[in-house]
């Protein structure tokens with residue numbers, strides 16, 4: 001592939017995120033474009049073929065994904081399936097010789113993450129996470145303000161990513177989701193605390209919220225609150241719930257504060273610091289994220305949101321669950 005050419009991306013799983021965000025983003029990208037799809041639905045394959053002018057040879061069913069190995073039009077496979085299916089499809093895509101992007105959370109166990117990283121290494125393909133906020137100007141500013149100690153040392157982080165779910169879907173099925181709001185939303189709070197501090201937590205304490213809808217939240221938690229301590233004494237107080245809305249990242253440092261509210265949305269983010277508002281032009285996070293990965297593939301460089309980062313976050317979420325299951329015991 002020469003550097004001018006756009007790389008072909010195939011989306012696996014044509015659900016809400018593919019339909020509403022990734023498909024449209026791939027019409028704006030400079031280094032890649034939508035070349036194909038993998039779907040269990042014949043109707044969706046046809047719709048996507050028409051909408052994005054895809055050749056029939058680039059439409060796949062889950063069972064035929066292996067045939068991609070012989071299709072040079074597809075360079076990158078983007079796995080956008082329910083969480084428990086990420087490991088299987090990332091590994092199969094790697095074995096077909098394709099570079100891979102995996103949606104968050106990376107998988108439902110640390111062991112799966114390890115196997116995914118191993119499969120990509122064996123196949124000599126790059127693996128990256130769909131961590132779009134690393135490409136968002138507001139969140140990048142939070143990283144800079146925190147890590148460069150622009151307001152002095154960070155003391156305390158408050159992060160809340162919550163959304164209301166009121167009817168059945170795979171996110172409420174523990175077997176497919178691997179957990180509740182922690183796995184789905186809480187991963188953003190974990191990410192934020194780590195990218196603001198530039199550190200790893202040394203201790204975690206967590207508690208499940210009481211269930212107000214036990215009929216709906218049968219196999220996953222309805223809400224969870226947790227605290228992460230960092231070696232330097234910094235503390236992050238986090239929360240994720242499926243029975244309220246919340247979208248906050250607030251940081252208190254020695255000589256000021258900085259915050260995003262909303263913090264984790266696709267657009268419309270708002271930021272302020274103790275010195276005034278943050279202003280950045282609107283961008284499409286997913287296009288920036290996809291272009292960055294396509295550039296990594298072109299120059300054979302590792303992504304700044306690699307599989308190792310996805311695994312690190314799953315490790316932390318498993319420790320959060322461990323503490324909550326043990327009634328808030330401190331886990332180190």
Ligand code: NDP
Pocket residue numbers: 013014015016017018038039040041044080081082083085103104105130131132170176184
């Ligand atoms: P949806 O439920 O909207 O779509 C999931 C798709 O996966 C389905 O449409 C279907 O596609 C396919 N699928 C295959 N097997 C199953 C199954 N057993 N049950 C349900 N769907 C199945 O989910 P989302 O698009 O919202 O989420 C998909 C992934 O993307 C998740 O991992 C989620 O965490 C992540 N995500 C990330 C976001 C981000 O901001 N980074 C935002 C939203 C989601 P088909 O019909 O084509 O076979």
